[in-house]
Amino acid sequence: MTWQNALHDYQLYLKIERGLSTNSVNSYKRDVEKLIRFLEKNEIKTSPIKITDEILQQFIYSISKEVNARSQSRIISGLRSFFDYLIFENYREDNPTAILETPKIGRKLPDTLAIEEIDLLISQIDLSTSEGERNRAILETLYSCGLRVTELITLKISDLFFAEGFIKVTGKGNKERFVPINEKTQKYITIYINQIRSHINIKKGFEDTLFLNRRGKQLTRNMIFIIIKELALKAELGKTVSPHTFRHSFATHLLENGADLRSIQQMLGHESITTTEIYMHIDKTFLKEVVEKYHPRN
Template sequence: MDWHSAIKGFQSYLKLEKSLSVNSIEAYSRDIEKLHQFSDREGFKINPERISLADLRLFIVWAAELGMIPSSQARILSGIKAFYKYLLMEDLIKIDPSELLESPKIQRKLPDTLSYEEINKMIDAVDLSKPEGGRNKAVLEVLYGCGLRVSELTELKLSNLYLDIEFIKVTGKGSKERLVPIGGSAIKALKIWIELIRVHIPVKKGEEDLVFLNRRGARLSRVYIFMIIKQLAEVAGIKKNISPHTFRHSFATHLVEGGADLRAVQEMLGHESITTTEIYTHLDREYLKGTIIQFHPRS
């Protein structure tokens, strides 16, 4: 078994059986290509089925020597584990060499968040005198009000808006769909954008069902959303390094601080594992600690 055929088979497995997105499949493929690059060094050349646990440990050392940080190493090892799980499942190997492989210890970094006041400042910074202002306000309201990933926002469809019952249907990672509640402020902003502004835009063929469009009637790119956020943060006088994802973090943090059930937050965020959502309990503890320091008389 050569690396090329093994990687091609792995890509087909990720696409057909795991239903992963093109971006995710490319990321996994890059991870395995790094292992291929390591195994193909002069005097080392090993095919995928002959890689041992010792070889994988050497690979970690090699990756660290290249300057790869622990979080990047951990991500690559996750891809390698998935690759060998696939080879084992297809009976292309008899023993999984990655089974006992430990990922490097990484410190979980708490994401930057915005306070409710800062989010209001950014929404207030939108220039509603311009046609794109109504759209940009709706973008912020939906990002914060529903906790969406930026890709989920750009792919949001008119046919998946159930505003009369205050829900939207979102397509997340791995093409998994979920229903997310949507509040009054976001509904109002969406209706203004859709019913008063979007109706006057000539829509590009194939984009008719997309909620958010640019002035040429085409879908908004992730980069364009990022630019909108950066510009509004500057106008609002917010110095934090923020991105569209900051609104998602703020959504989850404010829910947890308000006492929301972690399972409910997991469901709304579309996290496959509760472990991913648990980072917001750490944020909540920081919030509580800050509250004590600020208000307790003996702090």
């Protein structure tokens, strides 16, 4: 078995059997490709079936000079998944990453914006342009629904259930969930659809895609990042702001205003409550207030 054959089959497995998104599949693919490039550069002749833990230790040592601990940990995790797949398919009996030590990393707390900062950033949008009306609807949707950037750009008009107050979101692994959407955000989306989108020459295949570029096609992830980065610079926030910042702010503000963690987990589409629990670390004063308010001894 060659590395390329193994990598090709692994990608199909991730996509078809595990139902991962294209972005997730590509991320796992890159981890294995880093190892392949290391083997080629150092002229190490071995196959996915015969590679040893000693060779993998050499690889991790080499990348430790180039990437931080968090990235090392991510690569080790990706390789572990790859070799678990080979075991699953009976190509190997052991996982050579088993003895690799994952670097200790602190848990990175998400960046968030205050409500005033979100309002300030959105106020920088030039609403005299068609793109401005679209961008306001985009940012309001990111913040009011806590979407991932991929969920935003793939949102469809047929996913809007405004009469019921929900939108249907397709998340990781093509899992669908319904997220509440407030009337203010509904209004901005409706304005965009009726006044801006209706005048765009929509390309075939994108008739149902909600947010479009000026050429009538789906927006890219990168374009959303650029829109937000430019607005953050205009607002002089002094922070690194990304689409995910709006998602983190959505969850944090819900938590600070009394929402329970299980509800937030459902709206964010987190498979595990552990992922959602990171927001509990953001504001310790909130936890103190919860105990003071709800504990019988108080």
